[in-house]
Amino acid sequence: MKTIITLFTAVLLSQALSAQTTLIPDANFEQQLIYLGYDSGTPNGSVPTASIDTVTSLHISGSNISDLTGIEDFIALTELNCGYNSLTNLDVSNNPALTDLRCDNNTLTSLDVSNNTVLFVLICTENPLTSLDVSGATALTRMFCYDNQLTSLDVSNNTALTFLFCYDNQLTSLDVSNNPALTSLRCDNNTITSLDVSNNTALTGLYCYNNQLTSLDVSNNPALTSMFCYDNQLTSLDVSNNPALTSLKCDNNTLTSLDVSNNTALTYLWCYNNQLTSLDVSGATSLQYLKCYNNQLTSLDVSNNPALTSLYCNDNQLTSLDVSANANLRTLYCSNNLLTSLDFSSNNAFGELDCSNNQLSCLNIKNLPLILWGGNDPFPNPPLPSPFPYPNTYNLSGNPNLTCIEVSDITWATSYFTVAKGNIDATASFSTDCNNPCSSATTGMAEHEIIGKTAEHSLSLNLYPNPVTSSLVVETRYPLQLAIYNVQGKLMVDRAISSTYTMNLSELARGIYFLTATDEQGKVYSQKVVKE
Template identity: 50%
Template sequence: MKKLYFFLFLALLGSITLGYAQQTYVPDDNFEHYLETTAGMGNGIANDNYVTTANINTKLYLNVNNKNIADLTGIEDFVALTSLDCQNNQLTSLDVSQNVNLEYLHCGFNQLTSLDVSQNVNLEYLHCGFNQLTSLDVSQNVNLEYLNCDGNQLTSLDLSQNTALIDVYCNANQLTSIDISQSNALIRFYCYDNQLTGLDVTQNTALEKLWCFENQLTSLDVSQNVNLEYLNCGFNQLTSLDVSQNTALIEFDCYYNQLTNLDVSQSLALVNLKCDFNQLTNLDVSQNSNLTWLDCNNNSLEAINIKNRTYLYTLDFSNNPNLQYVCADETDINQVQLKINAYGYSATCHVNSYCSFTPGGAFYEITGNTKFDFNTNGCDATDTNSNLKFNITNGSVVGSIISNQTGNYYIPVQLGNHTVTPNLENPNYFNISPTSFSVDFPTQASPFTQDFCVTANGIKSDLEVILVPITPARPGFDAIYKLVYRNKGNQIENGSVSLSFDNAVLDFVVSYPVYYGFTWNYSNLQPFETREIILTFNVNSPTEIPAVNNGDVLNFTATISSVNTDETPADNTFTLDQTVVGSYDPNDKTCLQGETIEPSEVGKYVHYVIRFENTGTFPAENIVVKDMIDLTKFDITTLVPLKSSHDFFTRISGNKVEFIFENINLDFNDATNDGYVAFKIKTKPTLVLGNTFTNNANIYFDYNFPITTNTYTTTIAALNTQDFDFGNYFTLYPNPAKDLLHIQPKQDLNIKSVEIYNQLGQIVLAVTNTVNTVDVANLALGTYFVKVNTEKGSANAKFVKE
């Protein structure tokens, strides 16, 4: 019987034991509440500080983010756990030593002062940032790929065992050293806001992002980080930084350092550059065509090259008081000029696009050569080069390029379809093949090469001569001239060039070629060919007889002749009336027709010479002469470059003409520092008596402030008695006249011709025989001007036709 009672007691005890399963102690009410109310991890009794162990020991994932938990006791029984997120709580300690299967641990944003993860050898992700850790040992976590320990109090961090690391965030600590030399797989490394004096990333060749700003680095070697896309090393003490190997850079911040030089020419993918608050004196981002953000304020910049941009959304170069020059794309010049004005640099800094001569952004090249095929056997290397004008249009934008003296042309353009058409001065003289062509970039390869072959259309003989004053004429000094003649026709020419002048006031010094009675014979002058004769004269001084003084006028007449009959004989003679000056500006502009032209010259060519001189202390590599043409007074489509001191090409856009002397390297020594360019252009035929046309030019020597020449004004002279003293030499009657107009000389003068002009300055009647009476019966009623030409000069008067 006693035995029976004993067995009944054991059975009862077993039933009680089976009714109470193993429990895990969870003292934190918020933690317990979460387990009780989430996925059946509790024991069914609220606030008893226990959960059933069997309900948690097989859980793989636990997320108690932001649950106001202060104590995570009980976590040790989550033995199967692979992921634990306990961030944003009030934890002061955390024991995960029993969670050996953990692969993911996020315990950031708590109050932890220590953390032991030595048993968590499977850990791949660890975020313990923004706690109060003073040390962190991850030497056993060899599988770690992600580590974030931002915002702690770490003074050192040894990652030498963590070869699998891809992402490391250790910002805002007190680190004085960190070893990532074995982390060869590292892609993203953020260590900003520490006290690092050195940082070795040479072994991290896979690195794409490096943020190490706000440290005490004095050097940084990123030459091995060829995959680097984002680099921020601002707020350090760097004096130099080589990013020439970092061709993949997209964002580069190096502000608040001590850099004196920065070369980003190899970082072609660069979009954002912030290099403000350094000691840079020069910055060139012309190779970074994708750049949209540039902060380079608060440096010591003297020059900035921001050319070749697609579009620059943000640009700040304020607080650079030494800035003298900004090179920008034409489309950006207005924006840059506004900033120059706003920064207060307008008196000392200028902007233009002449540091290079290609368009902004990605561009493509059209090249070729033009030759004249006189023997009609096809253009080849033995044929004469011809420098032509080419019009370029992409459907909306129209411009022109004039090839250089070798006949070579080069047209840089942006993407799109472009049509190139040759534009000859005398198109009816020639046939040209092709007549035009189109090219579509980037569909077609760049450079695209297209040569042109020019042949004669009929027989056209056409010569031209001008006399170009290379230097001013000054009393007592030598003056240099170039007698320039060219073949505008389609025939080979033979003939002579001559020059007449007043030898009483000018003494001939030398010429090349040598002269024989101031007539030079020429032969075999090819179509499109230009030749020159250089002459030097000495101008009489004020003490010589006859004396020459400032303001006197020297008269020259140049003439060219040929065995053939010229199509346009008017330009076979050229008259230069040169005013003598005392002191002069070496950078000047002159109209060779002088300060007045007659009404009969309206609508015809006028000739200009622009002279320049390098007065600096170093050779000028590039010089650009920019001329803004008044389209109300001139026909810009007729502009023809005639002669220059050095090789150049011409670019025309709208009313802007640029004579570009690329790589001129003009010396600064007085004997060899001069240059010039001469061109001709037709005035508008609508100009009338009393109208004026003016012109000046800006001359750019490399990066220096442009020099503006004098403004030369030419007046269409009113033909009236006051100007020409008609009444002292002739009597004109009747006035008004109805049929016949009589011209009676008062002195022994022979009338050679008479010309009559209307009030628009247009010639309406000309009588070339010796005559004293002119029949004006067929003229319409109105006011006219009569010009009487004699062997001793001309005189003019006004009369009325009734």
């Protein structure tokens, strides 16, 4: 009899265990579990616990779920993606095996992952979080908590952190001194007043722009490759110990001097809208893009920057500018300075030039390409239609002392530069040889004519980089139809664009191609593109 009772008890216990269920009050949550095969039939408010307690990965994003009650019985869960739902609360305290949690784009106001000690990845972006506790998540390596309403963030226990993206919050301070493994830090768009990164020696990317920083010491960050610290209140910046730096954006501060002579790898430098009286780029031999406009510079030496393709030095106090060593220069804005002469005889890659509002009396633009947009090796000039359709990318106006401009083609010059367009002054004239340019300009002569025609519209278009390895950026403000042909005339790419667009040319073989851009008036512009 005792044996029979024991067997009967075991059967009852087995049936009870097999009948154990987990409450799932959210019908959309249960429906997803049915889709995934963890439940059957139609939602009835519960699922068999035995069908979910061994599940390791659960992806239920974008399912209009507002309640995740029942998640506590997913005790083996290592990955949970519940982003893009309508969750107001999330309790993962009973999911100790979690290594990857993604709960972004919900309406969570608080999140506690202190019990998730093996959590590696946390993505809780774009919620209205005001509180985030990661103190127990000591294994955390990547945390993305941007676009919330956090006023404080404690990451002192997260010593393994490599990525921390906490931008677009309301942080007034941030302590990363206990995060020595940090390689990328984005804390931009907060109200942080001080930031100490001296212990973050592995840091390669620092983005702390649009805060209230008055100082920033990066002397202990030799691995830095990108630093965006613009829109702060910095009065000085020393990057001499950052030899790996390729991109530096420090504009809109109150810097008075900047020395990047030790930054030989620097490619992009934006330092405009400061109070710079001194800028040393002599050692930045890889520099391609330099924007230093709206400062107080009286001199600028770019003779050691042969890779330079874009230079914006307008709105300074420059009295001279030598770009003879910058054969790759495509874009130059040097307007609103005190320049008296400019010689572009060594520059045949120009696509955009604005030297207006200076004190120029002599100007040599003999080698400017007549196809008026970016790139090297301009195509031969097509016949001049009337009215002249080419884009207005050159501006020489605001130089009343400029009486003779040296050009290679007077017909082209007088068609392109007109008072009506506003890209030249009425006193200006053209010659193929300005032997005495500042005093002997005479109108009405075959080689020396005052300009005066109109154009249909103004279009600015620029391409870079060229030569290109994979991605070709096309900058424009107008709708265009782009086409790329190989040397046999076969169409390789056909794309309509209306704004700046990045073309993926990685699939094209190495060689020479021809890009055409057709505007809304049916006018066609052409450019050779070299694929490396």
